[in-house]
Amino acid sequence: MNKDIIQPPEQCNVAIIGAGPSGLAAATELKKLGVESVIVLEREAQAGGIPRHCTHSPFGLREFKRLYNGERYADELSHQAIKSGVIICLKSSVIAINKGAILELSTPTGIRTLIAQKVIICTGIRETPRANRLISGQRPMGILTSGALQSIIHLKHKKPFQRPVIIGTELVSFSSLLSCRYAGIKPIAMLEKNSRITAKWGVQILAKIFDVPIFYKTCLHNIIGKKEVEAVEINIKCSALKKKKERIKKVLPCDGVIFTGEFVAESSLLRMGHLDVDPSTGNPVIDQFGRCSDSDYFATGNMTHPVETAGYCWKQGRQTAQQVYASLKGELDPYQKRIHIISTSPIIKYIVPQVLALTVKGDYQSGKHIAMDCFQIRVNKAVKGRLSIRSGAKTLVQKKINSLPERRINLKLPCSILSAKNDADIPLQLHFESR
Amino acid sequence: MPITTQYPKKQKTAHYDIIIIGAGSVGCAIARKFTLEGAQVLILEKGTDILDGASKGNSAILHTGFDAPPDSIEQSCIADSYQEFMSLRDKLHLPLMKTGALLLAWTEDEADQLDGILKKAQYNNVNDTQRLSAKVILNKEPQLASHLKAGIYIPKESLIDPWTTPFVYMYQAIENGAQLICCCEVSNGQFDGEKWQLETSQGKFKATTVINCAGLYGDLIDQQLLGWSAFQINPRKGQFIVYDTPANRLIHSIILPVPNKTSKGVLICQTIFGKLLVGPSAEDQDDREDASVTTETLQMLQKKGEELLPALVNESINASYAGICPATQFKDYQIHYHNKKNYVSVSGIRSTGLTAALGIANYVFLQLQKEKSIYSPLDTIIYPKRLNQIAECETRDWQKEGNQGIVCHCERATEREVVTALEDAHLPVNSLDALKRRTRVTMGRCQSFYCSARLAEITETYFKRPI
Numbered sequence: 001m002n003k004d005i006i007q008p009p010e011q012c013n014v015a016i017i018g019a020g021p022s023g024l025a026a027a028t029e030l031k032k033l034g035v036e037s038v039i040v041l042e043r044e045a046q047a048g049g050i051p052r053h054c055t056h057s058p059f060g061l062r063e064f065k066r067l068y069n070g071e072r073y074a075d076e077l078s079h080q081a082i083k084s085g086v087i088i089c090l091k092s093s094v095i096a097i098n099k100g101a102i103l104e105l106s107t108p109t110g111i112r113t114l115i116a117q118k119v120i121i122c123t124g125i126r127e128t129p130r131a132n133r134l135i136s137g138q139r140p141m142g143i144l145t146s147g148a149l150q151s152i153i154h155l156k157h158k159k160p161f162q163r164p165v166i167i168g169t170e171l172v173s174f175s176s177l178l179s180c181r182y183a184g185i186k187p188i189a190m191l192e193k194n195s196r197i198t199a200k201w202g203v204q205i206l207a208k209i210f211d212v213p214i215f216y217k218t219c220l221h222n223i224i225g226k227k228e229v230e231a232v233e234i235n236i237k238c239s240a241l242k243k244k245k246e247r248i249k250k251v252l253p254c255d256g257v258i259f260t261g262e263f264v265a266e267s268s269l270l271r272m273g274h275l276d277v278d279p280s281t282g283n284p285v286i287d288q289f290g291r292c293s294d295s296d297y298f299a300t301g302n303m304t305h306p307v308e309t310a311g312y313c314w315k316q317g318r319q320t321a322q323q324v325y326a327s328l329k330g331e332l333d334p335y336q337k338r339i340h341i342i343s344t345s346p347i348i349k350y351i352v353p354q355v356l357a358l359t360v361k362g363d364y365q366s367g368k369h370i371a372m373d374c375f376q377i378r379v380n381k382a383v384k385g386r387l388s389i390r391s392g393a394k395t396l397v398q399k400k401i402n403s404l405p406e407r408r409i410n411l412k413l414p415c416s417i418l419s420a421k422n423d424a425d426i427p428l429q430l431h432f433e434s435r
Numbered sequence: 436m437p438i439t440t441q442y443p444k445k446q447k448t449a450h451y452d453i454i455i456i457g458a459g460s461v462g463c464a465i466a467r468k469f470t471l472e473g474a475q476v477l478i479l480e481k482g483t484d485i486l487d488g489a490s491k492g493n494s495a496i497l498h499t500g501f502d503a504p505p506d507s508i509e510q511s512c513i514a515d516s517y518q519e520f521m522s523l524r525d526k527l528h529l530p531l532m533k534t535g536a537l538l539l540a541w542t543e544d545e546a547d548q549l550d551g552i553l554k555k556a557q558y559n560n561v562n563d564t565q566r567l568s569a570k571v572i573l574n575k576e577p578q579l580a581s582h583l584k585a586g587i588y589i590p591k592e593s594l595i596d597p598w599t600t601p602f603v604y605m606y607q608a609i610e611n612g613a614q615l616i617c618c619c620e621v622s623n624g625q626f627d628g629e630k631w632q633l634e635t636s637q638g639k640f641k642a643t644t645v646i647n648c649a650g651l652y653g654d655l656i657d658q659q660l661l662g663w664s665a666f667q668i669n670p671r672k673g674q675f676i677v678y679d680t681p682a683n684r685l686i687h688s689i690i691l692p693v694p695n696k697t698s699k700g701v702l703i704c705q706t707i708f709g710k711l712l713v714g715p716s717a718e719d720q721d722d723r724e725d726a727s728v729t730t731e732t733l734q735m736l737q738k739k740g741e742e743l744l745p746a747l748v749n750e751s752i753n754a755s756y757a758g759i760c761p762a763t764q765f766k767d768y769q770i771h772y773h774n775k776k777n778y779v780s781v782s783g784i785r786s787t788g789l790t791a792a793l794g795i796a797n798y799v800f801l802q803l804q805k806e807k808s809i810y811s812p813l814d815t816i817i818y819p820k821r822l823n824q825i826a827e828c829e830t831r832d833w834q835k836e837g838n839q840g841i842v843c844h845c846e847r848a849t850e851r852e853v854v855t856a857l858e859d860a861h862l863p864v865n866s867l868d869a870l871k872r873r874t875r876v877t878m879g880r881c882q883s884f885y886c887s888a889r890l891a892e893i894t895e896t897y898f899k900r901p902i
């Protein structure tokens with residue numbers, strides 16, 4: 001099997017870390033633009049990223065105008081990349097990133113170094129597992145994240161349990177429901193801590209069709225069982241009981257727990273290196289061109305904004321590739337003045353980009369290509385009110401919002417301040433007033 | 436394929452010199468000692484793997500014994516063990532991180548106790564300890580909270596690998612002729628005046644002498660075999676939280692608190708696997724098996740950690756676990772030689788058993804040898820070749836050629852090391868827990884989001900309970 005694996009070269013123009021939709025899209029785009037050597041480094045034995053684990057649809061509508069399941073979609077993406085001249089090195093795990101776009105890799109033949117002109121980091125996301133959520137209980141078998149569940153079911157055709165409980169109601173939670181259904185597993189319930197589901201588009205209809213109840217305002221408290229999961233203890237905050245904040249404890253017999261969603265960036269590579277990361281989320285700090293704090297590095301795809309669809313990441317990967325191309329050709333404004341955006345409200349989960357580079361042209365365009373023209377913002381609970389970006393007392397842009405957690409909120413970039421003539425010392429503030 | 440529980444797979448002997456009940460840290464070290472001294476040793480372990488009891492979860496500190504009860508068996512075993520560890524380290528390739536420890540006072544009250552602790556350290560012959568001012572300490576460890584009052588520096592406290600260390604002891608015992616049987620629970624036994632016959636879940640075994648190293652079950656084994664026990668096990672649980680690798684850079688020394696009357700308190704230290712540990716709690720319980728964690732305690736540890744090391748606020752928690760230690764109503768170890776019955780009870784090895792194991796083995800051997808000199812040491816001792824290293828201070832497999840690629844990305848465990856562990860000639864793994872302890876798979880930040888499918892595939896025919 002190792003014979004098929006291409007060894008990474010010692011040098012290249014652009015190195016891309018991660019062969020998910022965003023990395024493959026960026027690589028393909030760079031080749032189309034005429035960049036000579038584009039190398040994708042992927043730690044798995046196959047390219048494609050997360051979609052490889054998904055037998056379900058929808059994938060590919062934006063990219064191929066066709067409906068694919070995840071596996072086919074992943075194959076299609078790698079196929080296109082290879083066809084356009086991208087070199088994909090599998091089983092090549094980037095273990096350190098250094099100044100000067102120097103990457104350290106672990107490969108089946110040991111440690112190697114790759115020196116690039118520019119690097120794009122597309123390492124994606126992972127779900128928050130049980131440990132991070134500080135859930136009580138022992139450590140029986142049968143506790144999985146939906147990512148692990150899907151790969152066990154789809155890639156390895158195994159059935160880890162019969163009647164698990166699903167924690168969360170994000171899109172991915174319903175996708176786990178589909179995977180369960182596919183494998184003949186019947187979840188006993190889905191637990192949601194808020195009073196409505198986190199996913200949109202009324203997907204709860206799936207739960208109804210499969211006859212799986214959703215328990216709202218309910219948290220998982222304790223996992224019972226030593227070797228195998230026997231039951232879970234849940235807390236139901238029951239407002240109907242009138243007694244203030246009284247919680248009802250209930251035991252649900254089950255044989256597995258699926259922790260879904262609460263995605264975080266797979267960014268330990270960055271945290272251990274020299275690039276700035278947003279300390280509370282671990283997202284890389286980028287400007288409106290997708291540039292990291294070291295301008296040899298760019299980041300794109302899900303890791304910059306947990307979590308979006310594959311199509312969205314694919315599009316973003318292409319856009320970032322255009323900026324990388326511009327910067328290779330010296331068309332991107334050099335990295336001089338940057339303004340930080342600081343959020344003043346605890347309801348803000350994150351904002352991206354976290355810094356704005358002031359450009360000579362004074363707008364958000366650079367060269368021929370358009371970069372991000374919006375901030376992407378997420379809140380961490382259901383809120384109604386007004387978001388604004390302020391510079392001192394002056395409001396630059398604002399927007400009314402009525403949002404749930406995990407929903408993308410777009411807010412226009414304040415073009416007026418992007419001129420390099422402006423002062424970069426005073427950070428901008430992201431403000432929220434509730435209504 | 437039937438799964439082996441007998442290592443090596445050779446014919447059982449009709450009669451052994453020694454049967455050791457329990458393959459925890461202590462049983463492993465004792466097995467090594469008696470084997471090298473020339474005894475025919477059989478180890479019976481009820482778990483599917485060695486280190487399945489108290490020894491599976493601890494803080495992995497190699498103690499100097501500076502704070503051990505003066506004149507106790509514990510103190511002397513720790514001191515002896517520390518020296519022997521250092522002399523064996525190269526030959527057995529035992530990883531070690533010389534971090535040193537800082538015992539810190541956070542209130543004036545605690546600062547007043549430092550002199551007493553220093554005196555005790557000196558009495559215990561740990562003479563290189565030193566009182567430091569808050570300023571000097573903050574210079575050394577700038578991330579510590581600034582409300583620090585003063586502290587003691589204990590340069591020789593170190594970190595070791597909690598699993599590879601006892602594993603190597605057992606490995607050397609087996610390579611030199613000992614035999615280990617797992618999934619073998621001792622349920623009863625009779626002594627006929629000359630020899631023992633033990634009844635187990637895998638049949639009967641005979642031996643001249645029995646050594647009870649059953650950890651949390653030490654008192655029950657005594658009761659079953661002797662009819663009485665000189666002590667009672669009071670299980671004490673300690674919960675830990677583990678922060679992910681990036682947190683590891685925040686401190687270098689082992690950060691100890693001033694102990695209170697009931698426990699040694701919550702410490703913060705790196706692990707030899709490149710993580711950061713906060714814990715343990717100290718909770719007395721009746722259950723000998725219940726290693727569950729609780730949200731409340733984990734939150735308490737998180738708060739405590741952030742109080743002492745404020746930068747932890749932005750670090751992510753990777754894992755949590757609990758260990759149970761075999762405390763008794765006594766302060767000291769409970770090592771009793773019942774010479775009329777050819778029986779040694781090695782119990783109550785509370786919070787220092789990983790460190791003290793080599794010393795305990797020497798101590799037990801001397802007790803037996805005092806009576807009658809029965810064994811003659813092996814002419815040539817086999818030292819195991821370098822086993823797979825999972826400590827970050829060693830060269831790991833992913834750094835070497837031919838590793839076949841990484842399977843567990845968070846912990847960088849390679850396919851080759853997983854397969855090697857599954858097919859080891861002497862001690863192949865037959866459970867996921869065992870595989871974790873040999874390779875670190877699934878122990879990282881993603882808790883198997885990425886690797887579980889591939890692992891399920893590779894291990895398919897090897898485990899008693901497939902993944």
Ligand SMILES: Cc1cc2nc3c(=O)[nH]c(=O)nc-3n(C[C@H](O)[C@H](O)[C@H](O)COP(=O)(O)OP(=O)(O)OC[C@H]3O[C@@H](n4cnc5c(N)ncnc54)[C@H](O)[C@@H]3O)c2cc1C
Pocket residue numbers: 017018019020021022023041042043044048049050051054056057058059092093094095122123124125146147150172175266269300301302303307308309310311313
């Ligand atoms: C369970 C689940 C179901 C989903 N269902 C859908 C759906 O139906 N439709 C849809 O549009 N979207 C879906 N998504 C979202 C979609 O999968 C993601 O948006 C998309 O995969 C993001 O692409 P990416 O390139 O940013 O990251 P990823 O796809 O996560 O790819 C990251 C790649 O980087 C590699 N990598 C990471 N670190 C390193 C390193 N150090 N060295 C080398 N390589 C590295 C990883 O192995 C991986 O291959 C789903 C997601 C999940 C988790």
Ligand SMILES: Cc1cc2nc3c(=O)[nH]c(=O)nc-3n(C[C@H](O)[C@H](O)[C@H](O)COP(=O)(O)OP(=O)(O)OC[C@H]3O[C@@H](n4cnc5c(N)ncnc54)[C@H](O)[C@@H]3O)c2cc1C
Pocket residue numbers: 456457458459460461462479480481482485486487488489490491492493494495496497498619620621622648649650651652656671672673674715758759760761784785786787788789790791
């Ligand atoms: C929270 C915590 C932190 C600690 N930190 C440290 C530290 O930093 N440094 C240090 O040196 N020490 C530390 N320790 C202490 C150390 O872990 C223990 O002292 C040590 O593991 C005890 O080992 P043992 O071999 O006596 O017991 P065990 O590991 O419990 O071994 C006993 C074995 O006997 C087996 N057994 C039981 N009954 C039977 C039966 N009937 N038949 C067959 N087999 C049986 C069990 O399965 C088990 O494997 C810590 C302990 C805890 C709990």
